[in-house]
Amino acid sequence: MAEVSKEERQFSLILTLISNRYGLLIDEILASVPGYHEKYNPSNDTSLASLKRLFERDKSDIRDLGVVIETIVVEFGWNDGHETRYRIAEADYELPEDVTFTPTDFSLLRLAAEAWRDGSLSKDSRHALTKLRSLGIAANDPLVGVAPRIHTSNETFDALEEALQRQGIVHFSYLKPGETAPSKRTVAPLALTNRRGIWHMLGHDVDVDAQRTFLLSRMVTTPEKLPNRSFEAGTTDYSAQLESELDALESSNEALLTVDLGSDAHTRLTAVYGSLSENGELAVRYSDVNLLADELTEFGDSVRAVSPEALKKALTDRFASIAAAHGGVK
Amino acid sequence: MAAQNPRAQASDRITLLLSLVPYLLQNNPVSVDEVAENFDEKPATIRKMIESLIVMGVPDRAGDVYSNQMFDVDWDLFEQDDIISLTNTVGIDATPKFSGREAATLLAGLSLIQQAVDEDTKQIISDLITKVARGSSQGAAEISISAPTPPAALALVTEAISRSVHVEFEYSSPASPHATRLIDPLRVENAAGTWYLRGWCHTRQALRTFRIDRLESARIVETPTDVDIDPSGLPDTLFDVSDTDIIAVLELPEWAKDALADYAPREVGSTGGKVQLEVNFGSLDNVFRAISRRPGLITVVSPQSVREQVAVWASSAL
Missing domain, CATH: 1.10.10 (Arc Repressor Mutant, subunit A)
Structure with missing residues (x-):
């Protein structure tokens, strides 16, 4: 046999x-x-x-x-x-009997699943779709006209996501903005949230025994799981916690900018942050001064920070390091 | 690709088997073609699934599986007419719940879509989010997309798409000087946190991609769209790089190279933990934008003239 x-x-x-x-x-x-x-x-x-x-x-x-x-x-x-x-x-x-989906629901769920085109979670979104298809709902395609894409195709995300599922503890080198050398961190991942295209991780930092938020883009090494170690995470909704923490930061932090009228920066920043005040300044809410500085760097001299000082310094540091890395100006 | 991974393949097939049974029970009998269409699979895959299904069942204590404890179909109907008629089922009869990861992928996708749709659809999505969460056997995995404020013109553009009418706006970008554009909007996409509009540009008579945060004075033009393009047939790549002005080599730490992944870079070398990537740019502004992805970590190696212009650009902002 x-x-x-x-x-x-x-x-x-x-x-x-x-x-x-x-x-x-x-x-x-x-x-x-x-x-x-x-x-x-x-x-x-x-x-x-x-x-x-x-x-x-x-x-x-x-x-x-x-x-x-x-x-x-x-x-x-x-x-x-x-x-x-x-x-x-x-x-x-079994899917509860009262969890039913209309053709419009099904079309929306299909779009949602298709957002995960790449990365390890595309397999899971595909499986979710297969299960939904077992309900035999005919899709009625309303003209929603939306096609979101969620990009996670990197080893850092996969390693953290795997640890999150298995309640594992990982270690990695982390380059904090403004620091020149990375430091070693040992963290139990609790939640991963994508905000404006940037992946944030809430984790329990084992060395300081406290929660910390990390940016995936600043992890210098691929997180590695510590063998035979796990972390009892409890039942808190950590994604919601992380999101509300970031929301709270955004509502308490405000930067003031001046922006050249008619510049690309003017068009794009006002589309998202609203219009200029009477004295020509743009108020921008932010969760992290370094992330805001990263976001503004591409606009070069068409955007200037009025306040806070930390943003002015973060921008100056960025332009100084770019200029130096390109041989400076003769 | 997942298809190369045997573990993914086994999990794909088990999920399909678990989903196939409740579907067949609800639609008995049904043709192989109809099942294939419903599950977006090839008819041959469905036939293979049925052949493996009918040898499986619930064993007794000694490990023997008797025919009344196995799946069975009307074999003549299956062989001769390509029709599946289940005559015996065991164990499962309902759609399985989602896993925590599966639920999280649906929920994150839904919250992104929610940013771009009208109030009615927003409400439908809110209800769906509750239903999907209840449909998970393990809660939802702690993975989410938080909804920041979308650009102001997004709602107007999606309204135009759903009503099949034109949209007009002022547009300028580093690669295209200011102009009024009349567009057949086809689809909005979100990539790495930025919303884009893809549509047929009547002004340029070509398919074009626009950053929605660059649309100015956007308004709906109440004439029905008339270009016959299937939005689902649009290529995956957002931008056409044929109008390349600059080919530059950029250097950055190996660990940070994902920062430029969407520029279609070509790796041309690596030394001491750093990689050199060759990238096509439509304009100098796009070079500034690329190195700003990781300020100070990404350096232009060549051409020398671009290097110097980057230094001048950065110094002027000091």
Whole structure:
């Protein structure tokens, strides 16, 4: 008989655990489910241990597909005896019956899924779409005319995202704006948020035992997972926390700029930040002075900072380092 | 590509199997072609899925899988007429919930779309966000797109697209001098945080891409659009680099090279942790913009004349 493929084994495992509502013992699973069954030999400890490891990997793979295998520990009430059973509860598995989608909903969800064209999460958005398609909804394409793209195609994002899923701890070198040498950081990622195209990470910095926000673009090395370390993150909605922190910073920080009338800077900055005040200044809200300076650098001398001082200095530093790196002016 | 990764392939196929069963139960019997169209797969892929499905089932304690505990189809109908008629199913009958990552991808995509649509559609999306979150078996992964203020003209442009009418605006950019443009708007796109309009430009008689934050005095022109272009057929690349004036070599630290990924760079060398990338630019302003992505970290190596102009440009802002 041909070897049972991985997908056949995992699919059979799902069917079996859904069909046995009281759950199965690990030995019952290994003895019966195709893919384990053929290799199951209860008298060989080594092969049994490797089958159990295979089951743990399958459990984790299946979880990544959205199917949660529940572990039930049953106490016997004497001699501290207990047994562990595994099952997939229908309520955890099935899309709730009142979660239904109209053709317009489906079209919007398809657009949302298609935003992830590249990077490791494109696989997950594709799977979400496959599940939605099982509902057999005919798309009615309203003329929404929007095609967002979310770019994450880099190793830094992938490494952090993986650690986020596994509650892992990573270490990386980080170049703080304004500093010349990177420093080593050890962080448990808590949330990743993209704001104006820039990826921010909220993390628990293990060395200082406090939360910190990092920019992915300033990680000098690809984050590496520390072996055998994990972080219990709790149940806070960290994305919402990070977003509201950034919102709060934006509403409390205001910079004043002067902008050359009719310049490209004038057109683009007023389109996003509103019009100039009576004395010709533009008020700009920002979460981080260095990010704002990065955003304004491309406009060169057509934009000048009036306040705060930190922004003036950040811009001067940038232009000075660009000029120096290009041989200065003779 | 995901197709090269055997792990991705196995997860793709399991997801398709889990999704196929509830669809077939709701649409029984159904032709292979119809299933293929619904799932956007090739008919051959669907046939293969059915062939693997009907050998799977729920085993008994001894590991034997009896025929009444397996999936089955009307084999004659399948072989002769290419029609799937399920005659027995086991275990699963409903659409599976989303994983935390799957839910997060949908939610992030929805919040981006929400920035660009009218009030009614914004409300539909708010309701959808709640539904998707409830449809996840693990909550949503902590990945999000926060919605900053979009450029003022975005709402007007999407309104023109949804009503199939023209839009007109004043436009100037480093590569094109100021002009009034009349456009058949086809689609708005968001790339790396910036909104773009793609459309047929009547003024230039060509497909063009515009930064929406550069549109001035944008207004709707109440004439129906008349260019027959399927927006879904637009190429993925936003800009045409055929009008190249400058070919420059830029140097930056290896770790920062993603900063220029969307300029279609060609790696021409690497030394001591730094890479040299050759990039085409339409104008000198675009060179300034590129090096401003990481001020001080990106340096123009050649041509020397561009290097000098960068130094002059930066010094003038000091």
